Every structure is written in structure tokens, then in C-alpha cells.
Amino acid sequence: MVKYEPKAIEKKWQDIWAASKLFEPEINSALKKFFITVPIPYPDGFIHLGHLYTWTRADIYARFMRMNGYNVLFPQSFHVTGGPIIGMSNRINSGDEKTINVLKEQGVNDKELGLFGKNPKFLAEYFINTFKRDFADIGMSFDWRRTFVTTSLEPYFSRFIEWQFRRLRSLGLITQGSHPVVWCPHENTPLGDHDRLAGEGESPVMFTIIKFKCGEYVFPAATLRPETVFGVTNIWINPNVRYCAATMESGEKWIITENAQDKLKNQLKPVKTCEILDIKSFIDKKSVNPIDGKEVPILPADFVDADIGTGVAMSVPMHAPFDYNGLDVLKKKDSIKYGNIVPIKIIDVVDQKDLLKNAMNAFGTTKDGLEKATKFVYKKEFNQGVLNENAGTMNGIAAKLAKNNIIDLLKERKSYDYMFELEGEVVCRCGTRGEVKVLENQWFIRYSDKDWKAKARKEIEKMTVYPDEVKLQLLNTLDWLEDKAVARKGGLGTPLPWDREWLIEPLSDSTIYMAYYTIAHLIKNFDLNEVNDELFDYIFMNKRGKNIKNLSRLEKMRAEFEYWYPLDMRISAKELVQNHFLFFILNHVILFDEDKWPKAIGINGWLRIQGQKMSKSKGNSLTIHKALETYGADQLRLLATAGNGVDDEEWSTLNISGLNQRIEDIMQIIEIKDSFGEEEIELDRYLKSKLAKIINSATDNYKKLRYRSAVFSALFESVSELKFYISAGGRNKNLIMEYLETILKLNHPIFPHITDELFSYLGNTKMLEETTWPIYDENAIDNIMESEVEVVKATVEDIRNIISRIKKRPTKITIGIANSARFELYNKVFMETKHSRNVNEIRRTLRINDPIIDKLLKNPQKLPEKELKQDVEAKTFTELKQFIEGAFECQVQIIQKDKDEKAMPGKPSVEIE
RNA sequence: GCAGAGGUAGCGAAGCGGUCAAACGCGUAAGGCUUAGGACCUUAUGGCUCAGGCCUUCGUGGGUUCAAAUCCCACCCUCUGCACCA
Numbered sequence A: 001m002v003k004y005e006p007k008a009i010e011k012k013w014q015d016i017w018a019a020s021k022l023f024e025p026e027i028n029s030a031l032k033k034f035f036i037t038v039p040i041p042y043p044d045g046f047i048h049l050g051h052l053y054t055w056t057r058a059d060i061y062a063r064f065m066r067m068n069g070y071n072v073l074f075p076q077s078f079h080v081t082g083g084p085i086i087g088m089s090n091r092i093n094s095g096d097e098k099t100i101n102v103l104k105e106q107g108v109n110d111k112e113l114g115l116f117g118k119n120p121k122f123l124a125e126y127f128i129n130t131f132k133r134d135f136a137d138i139g140m141s142f143d144w145r146r147t148f149v150t151t152s153l154e155p156y157f158s159r160f161i162e163w164q165f166r167r168l169r170s171l172g173l174i175t176q177g178s179h180p181v182v183w184c185p186h187e188n189t190p191l192g193d194h195d196r197l198a199g200e201g202e203s204p205v206m207f208t209i210i211k212f213k214c215g216e217y218v219f220p221a222a223t224l225r226p227e228t229v230f231g232v233t234n235i236w237i238n239p240n241v242r243y244c245a246a247t248m249e250s251g252e253k254w255i256i257t258e259n260a261q262d263k264l265k266n267q268l269k270p271v272k273t274c275e276i277l278d279i280k281s282f283i284d285k286k287s288v289n290p291i292d293g294k295e296v297p298i299l300p301a302d303f304v305d306a307d308i309g310t311g312v313a314m315s316v317p318m319h320a321p322f323d324y325n326g327l328d329v330l331k332k333k334d335s336i337k338y339g340n341i342v343p344i345k346i347i348d349v350v351d352q353k354d355l356l357k358n359a360m361n362a363f364g365t366t367k368d369g370l371e372k373a374t375k376f377v378y379k380k381e382f383n384q385g386v387l388n389e390n391a392g393t394m395n396g397i398a399a400k401l402a403k404n405n406i407i408d409l410l411k412e413r414k415s416y417d418y419m420f421e422l423e424g425e426v427v428c429r430c431g432t433r434g435e436v437k438v439l440e441n442q443w444f445i446r447y448s449d450k451d452w453k454a455k456a457r458k459e460i461e462k463m464t465v466y467p468d469e470v471k472l473q474l475l476n477t478l479d480w481l482e483d484k485a486v487a488r489k490g491g492l493g494t495p496l497p498w499d500r501e502w503l504i505e506p507l508s509d510s511t512i513y514m515a516y517y518t519i520a521h522l523i524k525n526f527d528l529n530e531v532n533d534e535l536f537d538y539i540f541m542n543k544r545g546k547n548i549k550n551l552s553r554l555e556k557m558r559a560e561f562e563y564w565y566p567l568d569m570r571i572s573a574k575e576l577v578q579n580h581f582l583f584f585i586l587n588h589v590i591l592f593d594e595d596k597w598p599k600a601i602g603i604n605g606w607l608r609i610q611g612q613k614m615s616k617s618k619g620n621s622l623t624i625h626k627a628l629e630t631y632g633a634d635q636l637r638l639l640a641t642a643g644n645g646v647d648d649e650e651w652s653t654l655n656i657s658g659l660n661q662r663i664e665d666i667m668q669i670i671e672i673k674d675s676f677g678e679e680e681i682e683l684d685r686y687l688k689s690k691l692a693k694i695i696n697s698a699t700d701n702y703k704k705l706r707y708r709s710a711v712f713s714a715l716f717e718s719v720s721e722l723k724f725y726i727s728a729g730g731r732n733k734n735l736i737m738e739y740l741e742t743i744l745k746l747n748h749p750i751f752p753h754i755t756d757e758l759f760s761y762l763g764n765t766k767m768l769e770e771t772t773w774p775i776y777d778e779n780a781i782d783n784i785m786e787s788e789v790e791v792v793k794a795t796v797e798d799i800r801n802i803i804s805r806i807k808k809r810p811t812k813i814t815i816g817i818a819n820s821a822r823f824e825l826y827n828k829v830f831m832e833t834k835h836s837r838n839v840n841e842i843r844r845t846l847r848i849n850d851p852i853i854d855k856l857l858k859n860p861q862k863l864p865e866k867e868l869k870q871d872v873e874a875k876t877f878t879e880l881k882q883f884i885e886g887a888f889e890c891q892v893q894i895i896q897k898d899k900d901e902k903a904m905p906g907k908p909s910v911e912i913e
Numbered sequence B: 001g002c003a004g005a006g007g008u009a010g011c012g013a014a015g016c017g018g019u020c021a022a023a024c025g026c027g028u029a030a031g032g033c034u035u036a037g038g039a040c041c042u043u044a045u046g047g048c049u050c051a052g053g054c055c056u057u058c059g060u061g062g063g064u065u066c067a068a069a070u071c072c073c074a075c076c077c078u079c080u081g082c083a084c085c086a
Helices: A006-020 A049-067 A084-093 A097-105 A110-118 A120-137 A155-170 A226-231 A258-266 A321-333 A355-363 A367-384 A389-394 A399-412 A450-462 A469-480 A513-517 A533-541 A551-564 A574-591 A624-630 A633-641 A654-671 A682-703 A707-727 A733-747 A752-761 A783-806 A820-833 A839-846 A851-857 A870-879 A881-888
Strands: A033-037 A071-073 A174-184 A196-198 A205-214 A217-223 A234-237 A243-248 A253-257 A271-277 A286-288 A295-300 A312-315 A416-421 A435-445 A464-466 A499-504 A569-573 A600-604 A607-609 A812-817 A891-896 A909-912
Touching: A006 A120, A006 A633, A006 A752, A033 A049, A033 A513, A033 A551, A049 A071, A049 A569, A049 A600, A049 A607, A049 A624, A049 A633, A049 A682, A084 A097, A084 A110, A084 A120, A097 A110, A110 A120, A120 A624, A155 A174, A155 A513, A155 A533, A155 A574, A205 A226, A205 A312, A205 A399, A217 A226, A217 A234, A217 A312, A217 A416, A226 A389, A226 A399, A234 A321, A243 A258, A253 A258, A258 A271, A258 A416, A258 A435, A312 A321, A321 A355, A321 A367, A355 A367, A367 A399, A389 A399, A399 A416, A416 A435, A450 A469, A450 A574, A464 A469, A469 A574, A533 A551, A569 A574, A574 A600, A624 A633, A633 A654, A633 A707, A633 A752, A654 A707, A654 A733, A654 A752, A682 A707, A682 A733, A682 A783, A682 A870, A707 A733, A733 A752, A783 A870, A783 A881, A783 A909, A812 A870, A812 A881, A820 A839, A820 A851, A820 A870, A839 A851, A870 A881, A870 A891, A881 A891
Parallel strands: A033 A071, A033 A569, A217 A253, A234 A295, A464 A600, A569 A600, A812 A891
Antiparallel strands: A174 A435, A205 A217, A205 A286, A205 A416, A234 A312, A243 A253, A243 A271, A286 A295, A812 A909
């Protein structure tokens, strides 16, 4: 009994591949090139199975293209820009138990841990080495000569990034401005999602400030709904909170909560002086609504949250449940004083006359209920509402549009301002409450630029995207893409060449490095001083500057770039689609000529393990290194076939046994190969036809990165067809050998080690990647033969069914094939189904009166689906007689039927005795 | 909120107008093999039916069609991204 033992053979083949230099391609103008990459990873931990999902998918593509005759470049590098490496190092240094335990479990010793904590560079180098080791062990076909590390560890690469950013700046695509971020005042740093204990996903929301004048003072009401300003009946302040009169730079005296003045300071609205005052003294005084000049009273309300906005709110009772309820409370207290304040309805929603009241009745007047009602009302009114005659000049305008119109009006009247606020609470890991801060002099890359977007749109439309739906996602995201901050003050990275206290952040320094791969191994021969903008201009733009000398040395790099670029395929998981991939595309279209724009991208989902995404942070990741203790490389590579597209796919080790089984099946057939002979039978045509279809579908699926489907036909279907052929009496050695060779080729990209091994068992001395991909032979397709074999299989099913019904062991089975007249009618009907599947129509066209026609047309669901031939059916049954006898262990007779009503084409009559 | 994807038998997952009671894998059950277990092989696995038949199913509710898991509309639920965060 043969057993598949992957460990025994995998190292051997990895060494053979390495020695062959197969994966270190050189320029070869006789060959078409193919350049494929995966985004560079952060070496801040061990590579695990979740990562591998993406990389194996790329490696499979690289091997597939090599076998298809392409000169394939598949390099890999590493990313250390930004925070992750330093963050990891800091966590270890500060004794973070979770992190340390995970690493220890994965085999890091105390000495190494100590160094990790002290030296982020050591940490990065350590993990880069483990990545390389694990990549090799899993059989990745990388060209390691071109590896580099972005960015601060590699001055040559930094020069490249500087070149990129000077060019972007010279194109006017880098600007400086201010920008709101969530900020930790304790650590003095922006708070990303990963830095938060609470408030993940919270981002600054812009509140409109509308200035209501009251004598010398301004009441700056903060609101999310400026479109309701026509419906204001009063101003709310909270009598239980300390307020102050803050003198702003403009000289205006704003009445705001004490809290609010710090917020304003953070948002570049410095408060010059500030006097505490008794807010209660303003109650019942009048203020002026700037939109229409109407006077509205200032009233007390304890639901006004001192932590949000300015502490001054405008009251629109007809459109805000809290305001309505607040006014109600006051009216109950003092109906004379407040009785004449009437809610004003300014937004109409079709079919929703009493939207607010209904919502309040439905949700109640508890705090929670009012919040729900608020959400409900806001949503309906904003999306479906239209302003009415109470809204002055805005009458008839949709609420959605009115918002900006009203803001413009307020600006004209110098009654507008804005501030940022967090809707939910954000807490930093250090425990401090996060707040909004507007950063000054931040550098931006102008992804909002219309012309730039138009170019990118053109490229996306042209590009091949697997799977298809991702293209739509790219285009949609491009539409709302805004300017992006390109630099930060912390972490690692290349300084902005013109403002060196800012470091270029990771998503911005990783947009065009694929071009750098083409020269990465050569540029190191230069002195760093020689590596300047002119050099890059010459290589990448063919622009020869004054100081360019030593042309011959440069020429080699230029040739590499010209040969390998553009990038033909980039593979990644889906989370990079809406950020990295867009930046990658945008930078390419602006920095390179159109013939150097990327050709295709392939996106995959995640690997789930027991329903959860496999990731470092979830702690459910299995490192490749560990997994290789139990499984072989090819067995782990099977996980690349977990899915076809962007859906997340469940992976279980159980699939591995299915793989093992097929491999052992193949090994067994190879073992008995000498027992096969020369005889050719009808069934050969069936196997050849199946093989052709398998080649066709596997090839197509490989091309589209649909590996789940590819492995299904290349491995599972192919082996089971071969087993059927042999069990049904097939013995044609030449055919079987050709079949085996073909399926080894078809499986090689996914399972390179075992297929190379088995290929050598067949007496070959070449590696599979030195052979060529199987060619689909259309002439081998024999649909009638395939159909008739299916008829036999279906008949066996039928017989089984009957036997189980009548509950007796058969002694003899007689199978009656329909006569050729019936086949003729059958095929006539089949031909008609190509034009119409409407039974009445078929009947009308055919105009044949025959009980067989009636039978065929009885059920439109069961119309003939394929062409059948009487002689083939008869021959097939005769040839497979032994196969049928074997299944039932009794005598089988095949006869021709002339009159039997039951025998139909594709459905012979069956008599069981 | 905006955008994208998805809901299929006990589970994973194909199918994306007719050959669909739904591939394939796993699980489960019976039989074979074996001293026994494992592995392996065969068969069964929505319901009913003692001659190959019938009935009900593909998130929910409608619709289009001779025909819908597949197309259209509405609703419910799940996942993902949304920017200084890699």
C-alpha cells in the first residue's frame, strides 16, 4: 500500500528548484514577461496561515504563468514604515503579557524578547528572516535577489520615495492644510482605531455653529441640522452647568460652556479671554435668529449636554423630539409664560403628517426613547423631506440640498461657524478620553483632484479585476476619495524632503515600489550619493538630465524597468481594495506613462477558522512554522483553494485528507501501470473527452484565480474519472499515462512538490515548470459519448432504485435499448429545444403525431437535454456490461427493443428477474 | 450613515433561467474488508411510494416566465471597508 508522505520529498524539491535558478528570471526578449506581486507585509510577528492564503494564491499564479511560457518575475519585500514595528517593540518593552506570551509560545526565547523590546530594528530583521524561512518551506517561488525594506532601514529606497514625492509636489498634488483628528491629550498623538480602548470607528463630525445675537453677546448654537434653522422657537442652555463669556479672535463674545473653550482651542479657534458668568441671568432674554431676524427666547433645559458642542443648542420642537418634550415640560410648569411658544413645522414628508408625534408615541419620552425617536425623525426628514412655506426662501427645496444652501446664507450674514465633535466616547489605551484636535500645517496628497480621478477612472475601467465586482467597489470609492494626509510626526519613515520633521506614512510610501523591484538588485552597486532624482528620472521616465553620466551602468537598470514594467498582476486580500489599491492606481497613472500602468489585480477574502477571521489580533492564528510540524507544504497550500472570490472561506484540516486520498489514488495507479495494455475501447473516447474538458475548465479557472474550482476539476474530478475508466474496464496504457501526466501538470501550481515527485515516477527527468501547460483539444470532445456514459450511470441508479423497492436479489437484468426510430424522433425534439422550450410551440413546428412525441413533450422540465445516438448507446451498454454486472452481481443482458413502450432514448427499459 | 459582498440540505461549499431534491467535501447510518479498531471500498442520508413515480424545499413576502435557488421589487439578517489606521 502506497502512502503519501509529504515531508520526505518537499525539501528535496525545494533544493532542486533553488539550484535551477528557475525563479530568478533575467531579461529575455524572446519570452513574454509576467510581473506579479503581493503587497509587502509588516515583519512584526510570524507569518501565519491567514497570510499564506494570499501568498499561495500569488505563487500559484506565478507557477501557472511560468508553465504557460511566460518569463515570470515574482519578488517579495518588507514594510517597516510607520508604527507597527515600533509599537510591537514598545509593547514588549513595557511588558505586555499577551504579546509576550504569544511570541514565547511561537518559539521566541527570552534573550530575543529582550532585544525586541530594546531594538525595533532587530525585531524587524528577526521576523524578516522568519518570513523568508517560512516562505521557502512552503515552496514560494520568489526571486529573493530583489528584496528591499521600506523605508528607514534602506536609504536607497528612501531616495526613491523622495523622488516620488518631489515629483508629486512639482505636479501640484501635495498641499498643506489643517485637518481634524481624534487626539489623545495625554500622549499627544492622533488616536487610530487600534489605539483605542473604546470608541472604535468614531471620527470627528462637523457641527454647524449658528450665531444667535443677544445684546453684546453671541449664543453659538451647535447643530447637526442647520436646515431646520427656520423652525427655531427658542435657544436652550443648561442652567446646571458653568458657562463663560469667551472673547474670540474676531472680538465676538461667545457664551459657551467652560468645557467648550478647550475644545475650541484645540480646533484653532483660540479664546482670548474668558469670564465666568451666571448663565441663569440670561434665561427668558431674547436672542435673534440670524436667518430671519426673528426674536427667540433663551430657555433652560437640563437635557443639553455640556460635553457636546458649545453647550448652546437651538430648539426646533416640531422636528426634534428632545426639543418638543423640553418645551412641553416648561409649558406644564408655566403655561402663561410659555404657552405662546408654538412649534413651527418647516419640513414636510410625503404621507407622514404627524411624523414627530407618531415617533414620540412609538418610542416614548424616556431619554432612550427620545434618542430613538430623534434618529428616526432625522433620517426620514433628511432623506425624504422637503422644506415648506415656513422656510422662507427655501420653500420647496429638499432637506438634503437645503442644508448647504442655508449654510451659504448664514455665511453671507456672518453668522456661521463650525466645530468638530465626537458623537461617541473615545478612550485611549492610556485611559485618557480622546478629543478632536485640528492639526495645522498637515501635508496632504490631493486625491480629490478631479483630473487625477478621471485618469484613475480610465485606468480602473481598463484594468482586469478578479473577481469582477471589485471593480465597482474601486470606482465607487474613487468617487468619494478625499485628500489624504501623507505624513506624520512619529514612527519610522522617509522624511518629506522639503519639510524633514514630517515622515511619509506607510500607505503613501507603498504605492509605486513595484517599479523599484525592477532595479532593486542593481541600484545597490551605486554609491548612495549617485542615487538622486536625475537617476530615477532617467530610469523611469527616460528623461536625461544634465548631470547624467555613466550611461552604460544606468542603461542596465533602464532596460530592466522597460522589460518588466508594467505590473501584470497584483494579488491581495480585500481590506486593501478601498485604500492601498486606489493609491497604487492613482500614483501610477500620474507618475508613469500609460503603457506602464498596472494590468490586473486579484482580490481574495479571508481565511476563517471556525467562523472567525484568522488573524494575529484574534489569537487564533496558526503560524506556518508550527503548521509545518504537522502538515506538508503542499497540504498547507491546499488552503489557497478554500475560495474563489472575495467571500471569506472556512478552512478546515479535514480537506487535507481529501487531498491525501487523491494523491494516493494516483500513486496506486502509477504502481500498477505496467498491468495496462494496448487495447483501445469506446470508453477511451469518453476519458479523452473528459480530460479535454478538465483541461479547459482548470485553465480558465486558474486564469481567473478561481482556485477552488480549478482544484475541483484538476484533482477531484480528474481522479474520479480515471478511477471510473479503470473500474469500467479501461486498460489503454498510453492514454492512462498521458492522462496522469496531464493532471500532474494541472495540479502543479497548487501542489508543486508532490506533482514534481510523481512526475519523476513516470520516468521524467524534467521539473514540471520546464514543461508546458496542457493544451485544450476541442476535437477530443465527444458529447454523445459522454451523454451515453451518463445514461449508463443513470440506468444503474434506476436499477438500484427498483431493486430496493422490490426487495429481492436479482438473478438476471435485461436492459432494452430503444429502436432507432425513437432516437430519430428524440433528436428531432432535442434540435427543436434549441429554438424554443415551449412544448406547444415544439409540437406546432414538428407536426408529428406520435405517442413518443407526446411522451417527450409531456413535461417541459424533462425535455431532451442532449443529443443521443442509438448505436453509441447500444455499444456503450455492451462495453460496460461487466461494470453493470459487477454492481449487481448478476447476469446482465443488453437487447434491442423494437416495440417496447418503455424503452426510450437515454432511458432504456429494465427488466429484473 | 455611505459603499461593497452575502444568506443554498446536519456542517463547509458549488450552481446564478430549463439535465436541480441541488455537484464536491465533511459528518451520520448500514454493509464489505479486518482478530478488533483505524484506514479503505460500496450504498444510503427532505418526505411519501413494494418497477424507475409523486410531493415539499435554496433568508421572508410579492412579481415576471410555459419554466426561478437562478431575473425584478420590497423587507429581515450577516460580513467588510470608510483615511492618518496598517
